[in-house]
Structure formats: structure tokens, C-alpha cells
Amino acid sequence: MEGEIHIISMLVRNRSGVLSRVAGVFGRLGYNIESLCVAETTNPKISRITLVSRANSDFTEKIKKYLDRLVDVIEVTELGQGQSVQREMILLGIDMNPENRKEIVQAIAMFGCRIVSIKEDYCIIESVGNREETETILKYFEPIGIRELARTGLIALQQKKNGNDDER
Missing domain, CATH: 3.30.70.1150 (ACT-like. Chain A, domain 2)
Structure with missing residues (x-):
């Protein structure tokens, strides 16, 4: 897929089915997930999802709007090159x-x-x-x-x- 690389970091509740619902949002909107990493944070009730996708410039606001609607999503942040490790x-x-x-x-x-x-x-x-x-x-x-x-x-x-x- 063409477009720029977007790195999305999410804090989600560590519950069954959350990852499936997050991936489903990307699939329904036609975005491919290039890489995906999920693990518990220091709080075992919360997981961090780091997701990479390639899309046009309106991607972040569009995807954030849909992800924020999911009950178990706590926070969605796009990580840029200069602001993240x-x-x-x-x-x-x-x-x-x-x-x-x-x-x-x-x-x-x-x-x-x-x-x-x-x-x-x-x-x-x-x-x-x-x-x-x-x-x-x-x-x-x-x-x-x-x-x-x-x-x-x-x-x-x-x-x-x-x-x-x-x-x-």
C-alpha cells in the first residue's frame, strides 16, 4: 500500500477479544497492518499495542476516531520519529x-x-x-x-x- 508510515501506540484493557476488535477496525477501513506487537505493561490489567501501518495523511484522525469508540481502548497516540524511541x-x-x-x-x-x-x-x-x-x-x-x-x-x-x- 502506498503512503507514509504511521506508528500507533495504544493502551488497552488486557481482555480477551480486544486485539481482534482493534485489528477489525483496520480491516474494515482497508488498512493493512505491517507490524504488530502486544504485551502487558507494568500494570497487568493494561496492554500496550504498537502497530505500524502505511496510509495517506488523513489516516491518524480517521483511525483514532474509530479506535476511541472501542470500550477497552484507553489511549491512542501516533508516534513520530522525533518524539519516540x-x-x-x-x-x-x-x-x-x-x-x-x-x-x-x-x-x-x-x-x-x-x-x-x-x-x-x-x-x-x-x-x-x-x-x-x-x-x-x-x-x-x-x-x-x-x-x-x-x-x-x-x-x-x-x-x-x-x-x-x-x-x-
């Missing part, structure tokens, strides 16, 4: 051989990655960074050969918080 974790499964082993080890050090599993002919690399950093790592390892890839999707927190919003 954003991270994604990736796990890469890379085939290793005597010819590429040195290059892989050097790249891991250069990018600040971590080897979480290593065998003679295969390793799993972990990296955490912002979206641009993880994309750079993926582009670097693509010609070497990525056998498997798993990614968390984006997580983000707004920078300007005073106090603990998880306690609502």
Missing part, C-alpha cells in the same frame, strides 16, 4: 562456510550484533535497532545468504512522559 529485534539464520565465516564474524562486530547460536555451518544472529539499522543489516547479509528471518515488528515509547502511564 523505536526498536525492532531481528533473528537471522545464516549459512556459514570457511569462505564466508570471517566476513560474517566481522559484520557481526561492525553492526553490534550478537551470535545467539552457532554450529559449524550455520549461525543465528540477533540484532536490535531502529528500522533503518535493521534494514541496513538485512541488506548487508542478503548477498551472503539469509536462510531464515524472524522479526518482532516495531516497538516504541514516547519520549516526553512524566510519571507512569501504565498505571491507568
